[in-house]
Amino acid sequence: QDIQYVxxxxxxxxxTQVGSDTESLVLSRAVKHHVEHRILLNGHRTVVFK
Incomplete structure (x- = not known):
């Protein structure tokens, strides 16, 4: 999740463009974190390491 000021x-x-750009940015960040093994599932919680 992320925010943008409008x-x-x-x-x-x-x-619409701001929303689309934000979704793309968040998805790319999530994929990067996944590839770098920085996401840990702990029961019903998700932990993302910096």
Whole structure:
């Protein structure tokens, strides 16, 4: 999960682009963490090491 700051001057297309960019960034970060074996499943919890 991640956040992006937006404001009222942005158009619907701008907001859509920001959302798409954020999803891509989060997915790439998750894949990187997985490849680097930095994710540990512990019961019902997920631990991500820095």
């Amino acid at each position: 404001d009222h001057t942005m158009t619907a297309a701008d907001l």
